[in-house]
Amino acid sequence: MSALRPLPRWADILLLPIINLVLAFVISGLVVLAIGQNPLAALEAIVGGAFGSGYNFGYTLYYSTNFIFTGLAVAVAAHAGLFNIGGNGQAYIAGLGVILVALPLQFLPWWITFPIAILAGAAVGGFWAFIPGWLQAKRGSHVVITTIMFNFIAAAIMVYMVVNVLKPAGVLAPESAMIDPAGRMPKLGTFIPWFKNTDVNFTLLLALLCLVGVYVLIWHTRFGYTMRALGHNPTATTYAGISNSRTIMIVMTLSGALAGMVAVNQIVGVQYRLVLDYVADAGFVGIAVALMGRNHPIGILFAALLFGALYQGGNELQYVIPGLSKEMVVVIQALVILFTGAMEGMFRPGLQRAFMLLSPAQKAEAEARNTAKSES
Amino acid sequence: MASDTHMGNSPAQRPSGAAAASEFAIELIKINKSFGPVHANKDIDLAIRRGSVHGIVGENGAGKSTLMSILYGFYTADSGEIRVDGTTHAITDSRHALALGIGMVHQHFMLVDNFSILENVVLGVEDNALLGPSLTRARKELVRLAKEYRLDVDPDAIIEDVSVGTQQRVEILKALYRGADVLILDEPTGVLTPSEADDLFRVLKELRDQGKTIILITHKLREIMAITDYVSVMRQGEMVATLKTSETDPGAIAELMVGRRVLLEVDKGPATPGEVFLSVENLVVKDDLGITRVKDVSFTVRSGEIVGIAGVAGNGQSELLESVSGMRDQSSGVVSLKGKPLSLEGDDGAHRAREAGLAHVPEDRQRMGLVTAFEEWENAILGYQDDPAYGKGWILDIDAARAKARERIAQFDIRPANERLKTANFSGGNQQKIVLAREMSSNPDVLIVGQPTRGVDIGAIEFIHNQIIKMRDAGKAILLVSVELDEIRSLADRILVMFDGHIVGEADPATATEGELGLMMAGISEKTAPAPKAAEGKTK
CATH class of the missing domain: 3.40.50.300 (P-loop containing nucleotide triphosphate hydrolases)
Incomplete structure (x- = not known):
């Protein structure tokens, strides 16, 4: 096999995901065709359902908000060579922190509660990821194992807390008390009527701030430098006198804190109470988002938008085409994850060959771009 | 077949x-x-x-x-x-x-560590789905090859248990077995x-x-x-x-x-040693498996001299370097810099060593000294990323770091002269220059150098040797560890020989013969030569 030159950067971050996405849709189309429905009509329903109106787009953005947080959580850990698959549990248990400050403060204006809820969610989510980080740093237990275990522990604790502690007496549904309407955060639709009364709220702005923050953290701070060095070569960081255990613990805490922002979106922004399973697997979607977004904030923004659109469009699909059940939507989402996440590199060699045939000049350019990539 | x-x-x-x-x-x-x-x-x-x-x-x-x-x-x-x-x-x-x-036979072996030698030889050229017949045939063939070329190996030994030399022999056998x-x-x-x-x-x-x-x-x-x-x-x-x-x-x-005349001999003047900068007392160090590799080692390095540690690889030199530079915890002993004991415990010991004025050019630049996936300028600040020169507070001043990197590229003639190039794309000699440039520019009192010219081409060797001598002449204390005896003999002002974790002897490079040193390196002569006064140095 002859050596392949790296792809030009635009092809790597744009063309390749689009090819993967198209293939996922083609195969989904075949599945839709197989059960006797029109794939084009289904596609139209999904796209229309996700972007068709302010109402639809508002819901898409609401889902994307969650996915930005969980995608960033995975990405921050990944840059330090850690695979945090406990985003779901961290997002879930962070709800405890959020509701425990939101309920006592419910008579204060929302703009006072909001930042406090952010801190509380970050603290609890961060703590939940700090423990696996500490275990890896000091005891050598791998975070992949411990974070997934912590998902289960979080789920069990939350059931106990909601049913036995937070549920007001006399209420049947397993959920906490509602935040007083006076203290509820208004949705974005209040200010931008186009969004109507959809669930998209100020937490979206927080998500965008986090994207910028993570970008700065990773590529423009000393700590970001040390965590990237650790991710590439832990022996070199020991040589450099950087404490690997300390870096691991800080990175995991940051990662958990980002995942914990899902609780802010859900509890302060949308549901005004703590319900069971409100995370709805956003933590796991975050893994696909980070993978597809190449752990880069800009990539994560677009990947989160894509998955938000798939969730919202998929919800609409079952109403528009009754023959396509909710399960069908899950199949399509799974195919997208499969092609853009798990099989992300499948077309890379072919595409590289195609590019090499184009021109030797392009080869040289590809080389040059590859060398100048790390922070753009 | x-x-x-x-x-x-x-x-x-x-x-x-x-x-x-x-x-x-x-x-x-x-x-x-x-x-x-x-x-x-x-x-x-x-x-x-x-x-x-x-x-x-x-x-x-x-x-x-x-x-x-x-x-x-x-x-x-x-x-x-x-x-x-x-x-x-x-x-x-x-x-x-x-x-x-x-x-x-590749530079990096392509063997399955937990397979036996026999299985490695057969891997990929099995006769059919059943392994038995292939292994029997291969065993016979190995015996034949061993006889014909005097390439004896134990076919049932597991790769990870045998020496590197034997592993290489297996690679040769693999090629021969494949015709x-x-x-x-x-x-x-x-x-x-x-x-x-x-x-x-x-x-x-x-x-x-x-x-x-x-x-x-x-x-x-x-x-x-x-x-x-x-x-x-x-x-x-x-x-x-x-x-x-x-x-x-x-x-x-x-x-x-290289297309020009090369000085294979190092050209250096006599050393002028001053006060003791680095002192190591009764150092004991264990490796990752808990085996004691450095056994009660004591020595000193004065300012303005190069002390070379000679020895066959694997006699504790690596652990000694890692311990003195703060990468590896010591079991006991004291490392002092200008009379002040260094605290090197914990996984950030190297940071405290650097702060105290001890710079380290590691033996294995790709595994330790560099993050090869980083751009050149990023490696130029490795270990010094918290230096105020590279920004205020939390923020890393990328422009300042790149400007500094460009300066050093010019100063150390690093090629290609592009601080945005991925470090993996530099040649071995230029990677070593990146590390040297970084460690020397921090203006340390003590410079520890491990295998400075391993895998480095001749043109760069000359440059690197001259830089080390320049540091010595600037009054730094230099501890040099190399398995290349020629390198030690031509660079060092004083030679310590390490064998089985001990310093078994000291020699003056001007008078010691290769034979004497070789005996000491093999652990045969235990006598410590009456140490010639370090101050006498050597003249070429």
Whole structure:
């Protein structure tokens, strides 16, 4: 096999995901065709359902908000060579922190509660990821194992807390008390009527701030430098006198804190109470988002938008085409994850060959771009 | 299977190759290969005589490995012709090369660590789905090969339990088992101890005498002189010369390699040692497995002198370096810098060592000293990322770091002069310059240097040696560890010999012979030579 030159950067971050996405849709189309429905009509329903109106787009953005947080959580850990698959549990248990400050403060204006809820969610989510980080740093237990275990522990604790502690007496549904309407955060639709009364709220702005923050953290701070060095070569960081255990613990805490922002979106922004399973697997979607977004904030923004659109469009699909059940939507989402996440590199060699045939000049350019990539 | 056809005719051929179709086993004609703007091979002509050991030398980046990769089918040449036994072939991949009788022993072994030697030899060329018959056949074949070439191994030993030298032997056996008549060895002695290297040379000679053809890629001139029949010199992608080894000398080859006269001897004045800068007392260090590797070692290094630690690799030098530089915790003992004891415990010990004024050029630059996935400028601040020169507070001042990196690139002549290039894309010598530039620029009191020129080309070796001497003359204390005895002898002002975790002797490089040092390195002479006064230094 002859050596392949790296792809030009635009092809790597744009063309390749689009090819993967198209293939996922083609195969989904075949599945839709197989059960006797029109794939084009289904596609139209999904796209229309996700972007068709302010109402639809508002819901898409609401889902994307969650996915930005969980995608960033995975990405921050990944840059330090850690695979945090406990985003779901961290997002879930962070709800405890959020509701425990939101309920006592419910008579204060929302703009006072909001930042406090952010801190509380970050603290609890961060703590939940700090423990696996500490275990890896000091005891050598791998975070992949411990974070997934912590998902289960979080789920069990939350059931106990909601049913036995937070549920007001006399209420049947397993959920906490509602935040007083006076203290509820208004949705974005209040200010931008186009969004109507959809669930998209100020937490979206927080998500965008986090994207910028993570970008700065990773590529423009000393700590970001040390965590990237650790991710590439832990022996070199020991040589450099950087404490690997300390870096691991800080990175995991940051990662958990980002995942914990899902609780802010859900509890302060949308549901005004703590319900069971409100995370709805956003933590796991975050893994696909980070993978597809190449752990880069800009990539994560677009990947989160894509998955938000798939969730919202998929919800609409079952109403528009009754023959396509909710399960069908899950199949399509799974195919997208499969092609853009798990099989992300499948077309890379072919595409590289195609590019090499184009021109030797392009080869040289590809080389040059590859060398100048790390922070753009 | 290919092995049968090739195995059959090889032993009959003698060095002169009178009976063969062509006297050359391999002929490369006008080979060209470019990677983007880099012309790695320019119109290369090379003929390898059957039954000879043919050395290919050149600095890193001269195109040796590219050329061999083309022959072995890893790359396809842009243009040119390859003839094997006089017939032209378009070699498409390594399987094809093997079928033509060309085998390669890579610099980094391609073995399965938890398989036995026998299983590794058979891997990939099993006769059928059942393993039993293949293993039986291979066992017989191994016995035959062992007898014919004196390549004895225990077929049932597990790879991870045997020495590096044996692992390399397994790689050679693998190639022979697959029917190789032509063996390409890429920097084979880089990982070997001197005695293992001698053993390898004996095996190579044996193989040659049995009619095999050996191509040896190296940049060690000593090896070329010791073992090859012919030597081809490459420089910047071109074949400069092919010579009969017996009719040339190392100086001439070195000159051809770099295109100018090279000083193989280090040119330095006498040392003027001052006060003790680094002192190590009763140091005991364990390795990762808990085995004590440094046993109660004490020594001092004064300002303005280079203390060299000689020894066969694996006698505790690595652990000593890692411990003194703060990377590895010590079990007991005291390391002091200018009289102040250093606290080196914990996984950020190296940071405190650096703050105290101790810089470290590690033995293994790719594993320790560099993050090869980083751009050059990022590695130029590794270990100094918290320095106020690179920004205020949390923020890393990227522009300042890059400007500093550019300055050092110019100062240390690092090529290519591009601080945005990925470090992995620099040659070994230039990577080493990146590390040296970083550690020397911090203006330390003590500089610890491990294997400064391992895998570094000749032009860079001279530069690196001169930089180390410059540091000495600037009044720094330098601790040098190298397995290259020549390097220690020419650089150090005082030599300590390490064997089995102990310092077993001290010698003056001006008077000690290679034989004396060799005995000490082998642990035979325990006597500590009455230490000549360090202050006397040495004059050349």
